[in-house]
Amino acid sequence: MIVFLCVCMCVIPTAAFDTVNHQILLSTLRKMGISGTALQWLNSYLSDRSFRVSWRGEVSKSQQLATGVPQGSVLGPLLFSIYMTSLGSVIQKHGFSYHCYADDTQLYFSFQPDDPTVVARISACLSDISSWMNDHHLQLNLTKTELLVVPANPSFHHNFSIQLGSSTITPSRTARNLGVVMDHQLSFTDHIATTTRSCRFALYNIRKIRPFLSEQATQLLVQALVLSRLDYCNALLAGLPACTIKPLQLIQNAAARVVFNEPKTAHVTPLLIRLHWLPVAARIKFKVLMLAYKTTTGTAPTYLNSLVQSYAPSRSLRSASERRLVVPSQRGSKSLSRTFSWTAPSWWNDLPISIRTAESLLIFKKHLKTHLFRLHLTN
Template sequence: MLPPTGKKHRTPPHPKKTTTCGYIGSPRATSQAPGPAPNHPHYGVPRATQTPQAQAGLPPWGARQHPDTMAQGQHHHPCQSGPATWLRASGHHPRPQAPGPRPHSESAENLGVMIDDQLTFKDHVTSVARSCRFALLNIRKIRPYLTQHATQLLVQAMVISRLDYCNALLTGLPACAGKPLQMIQNAAARLFFDQPKRAHVTPLFIELHWLPLAARIKFKSLMLAYKVLNGTALIYLNALAKAYVTTRSLRSSQDCRLAAPTPRLRQSKLFSCVIPRWWNDLLSATRTGASLSIFKKLLKTQLFREHLLS
């Protein structure tokens, strides 16, 4: 018998009893509810990470099953048959659609322009005014931190350019149609000079060399007429404005006039009727500009005097 070494003999600890592994389909998971069969999509997935449908033995929602597996007795969820079947199974009944054609839209957008069925451009004016008003609101928040030159660049890039986009389509419309856009331009001028909203805008326009909205529309339309006479406009515009040709030699044949058609009662606001009248009212020196740049300079000077200095 060996002498004691001074170390107490320690018996190995009794192994702890292991509980169930918690995996569905394990032989030890006897205390839990029976899970799905081994061929089920959720077989071998921890129960804690499963949805209530998976714990009940149902297949995942929206899962596509093969006809062979359905024949073996597996459940088929109603959502796999279509949205209407799923709504009925969940207690929601779809609203029946009214018979007949769907209601048509009164306006459509093309190249950023809202065109309504009556060609009043009311939706387009409202959309442009809303976007410009939002831009002015954002510029006003940072106006104390901007210089006058930086403010002018922001206003011209985000507001004035939006007002000038496709504004020739507003030719012939009544003055009340473009009033929201004119109010936006007035607010932009007051924001540039940091003036109150009741300040008079005519001195501000003169200092900025800005034309009012009506003059800007007229400027764009007359510039298109100049291109038609010089053969640089698009082909479809040639049918809207034609040069005035006399049957005999007259002094007016050298004035570069346009042929003014006889409009009917409902055609007096058409582009083909308004442009010749505006063009023939210009000064002879302005109509006979040698180039487009010279014509634009003379035209702006004349419109500036008519709308702001008169």
């Protein structure tokens, strides 16, 4: 039995961008091949920055900023990501895989449940990360460091803790990963509940001002504040039972009624058709299939490209030109049906060949939405 362990670590977000050492950053850029005028531009961008504080009509004297990158700028997050690149070798040295997004870092690895070295490996890795951050003028926020154990067998019970300095880290039932609430069973019920609450609050506020809004303005507000939340990382919900994602569908139904100022009892399908909104289940499928198309063209992220394989028949067959994907066997693994490596090829191969062989992402997107719209709303 394999147990999957996800360790999420975050540096203090309010100080991370502000404590970047300029000399270390410029040295890192130089090692990456940036030199001459380009390096001078970046040096100029970072240096001679100052700030003032305005309070009740009074303005303080200017103070020099000797460290940090502007967080609200276009270059800020990119420069910070470059600043963090050498952390990868520290993490990989301990046998961990990792993903970094600006100041948010996730570590993960799998292990056997009876492996006696797990605690020592995690502790050593966290200790080295803490040392690396100290050397780079950053601080590891242990209060926001979360440890999530995802067992392959739900009956498996873990009981261990990680000691780092005076702090103790124990496995938690949920962990927030870039706005997604992940639970130890990967059921995403907590994430759906959180999304539902935030959408309900947004709809409540829109309803209060609905009498003063036009239909078009209401639709724009709903799409920006509600549908954007329903669509965020919704590919993770692929394969979940209809009853699990039903709360999200109820939110979309309520949103459609708000747009047209209809009562709660109004039939929602005609409203979705008028808005040209795909239902929640179809939106999930739409997102997965968009990513699947990108894997067939090699434009998806590397970690997704490695999860799917193009179908190549051993003999010269007509299906060789149909752009099909290999569907892995589910033998011995019930949970495989919820993974991208299974849902993407399965749903992809079910598409009409005219959609699978679309010449561009834009054409594919247009035809896919029309196909799903007919399948879920007009049939």
